Amino acid sequence: MVGFLKRFWRSKNNKVVAVPRQIPLDIFQEQMRETSKRPRTVQRVPVEDLRREAEEKLRIFQSNVKEMKDLSLKMEELAKLYRSGEIPKNIYNIIRAEMSSRLSELLEEQFHLREYLELAKAKAKLEWAKEKIGLKEFLDRHEKTYTVGAPPPGEMPQPSLKWERLINSIDKAFASLPIEDEVSFINQYLNMIKEKELSEDVEKSREFCQRRLEEISKKWSSMRRDKIEEVMNLELKASEIKDEIKETEARYAVGEFEESAYESRLGALQGELRSIERKIEEIRRYIDDIDMKIFRCFETLRESS
Numbered sequence: 001m002v003g004f005l006k007r008f009w010r011s012k013n014n015k016v017v018a019v020p021r022q023i024p025l026d027i028f029q030e031q032m033r034e035t036s037k038r039p040r041t042v043q044r045v046p047v048e049d050l051r052r053e054a055e056e057k058l059r060i061f062q063s064n065v066k067e068m069k070d071l072s073l074k075m076e077e078l079a080k081l082y083r084s085g086e087i088p089k090n091i092y093n094i095i096r097a098e099m100s101s102r103l104s105e106l107l108e109e110q111f112h113l114r115e116y117l118e119l120a121k122a123k124a125k126l127e128w129a130k131e132k133i134g135l136k137e138f139l140d141r142h143e144k145t146y147t148v149g150a151p152p153p154g155e156m157p158q159p160s161l162k163w164e165r166l167i168n169s170i171d172k173a174f175a176s177l178p179i180e181d182e183v184s185f186i187n188q189y190l191n192m193i194k195e196k197e198l199s200e201d202v203e204k205s206r207e208f209c210q211r212r213l214e215e216i217s218k219k220w221s222s223m224r225r226d227k228i229e230e231v232m233n234l235e236l237k238a239s240e241i242k243d244e245i246k247e248t249e250a251r252y253a254v255g256e257f258e259e260s261a262y263e264s265r266l267g268a269l270q271g272e273l274r275s276i277e278r279k280i281e282e283i284r285r286y287i288d289d290i291d292m293k294i295f296r297c298f299e300t301l302r303e304s305s
Contacts, residue, residue: 006179051166054120058173061113064106065177068185071103075188100192104205107189111208114174121170128163179216179223180286186213190300206301213297220290227287234280241273 075096083109186209190231201299252262 008052021123022188050120050123052242053125054166054170055116057113057120058169061110061117061173064110064113065173068106068110071099071106072181072185075099095263102190102197103185104189104192107185108205108208110177111212114212117170117173121167124163124166124170128167131163133208145204147257164301179220180293183213183290183297187293187297187300190297190304194300194304197219206304209297210301213294215300217294220294224290227283231280231283234276234283238273238280240277241269241276245269246272 078087078092078095078099081087082089087095187207190209193205210270245266248257248262248265251267252259253258
């Protein structure tokens, strides 16, 4: 009876509090061994909410990209009509203002959508890694349990591809807006807000543009190095072909080739050389174009500050 009463004590508030009976060490150890034998379930993550919302954001992002490209083309056509005198200045200004306003809305929305989708992508990668770890634990456990090396049918968890699909969809959406297009849109946008009076909204828009331009510049630096390396490799290939052309001409001069074989070989080499030189010129123009667009954007930002 005394032992039973000792299991209770009164607190300062005169409430009866139960003191749990201590489990003997050997029983505790046995319980822990039994617990460790229980199979752990694979961790599941609630993907549906994130996926649904991200897919909706992706749909809007891609729709905006299409509309921005259409608007950009229409603005170029509008400028041509004005320069050719086909439309008066007042009409040009009205239409341009409407298009500019819409482009501004789209670009600002894209900034927010990109920020959301980048976070969603990071979350998807994290949850994908967690799922992989959980699946590995499941497989390791069953390899030890079953002599056949695999769990019975129906118990094997199917690895979810939902995260991978989401990550790939986000990457595809981002790729739908190449650097050259995005920089052009930002440049147009900056020229628009430069004409507006300084306000809190305009300042916020400038900050959006500056932040995005810094991200683009960082990405472009890496891409630019790759492009320059590609040019160097092509130039090396072009040099090798030029040497082959000289060798072919020399061998023909000493009578090693018949005229038909010589002309065929020479024509093939010259055609390959022209193709490589065109490719080199295209890459160089591309590099110069992106460099100039980014430079103009930063210059416009500086002028409007």
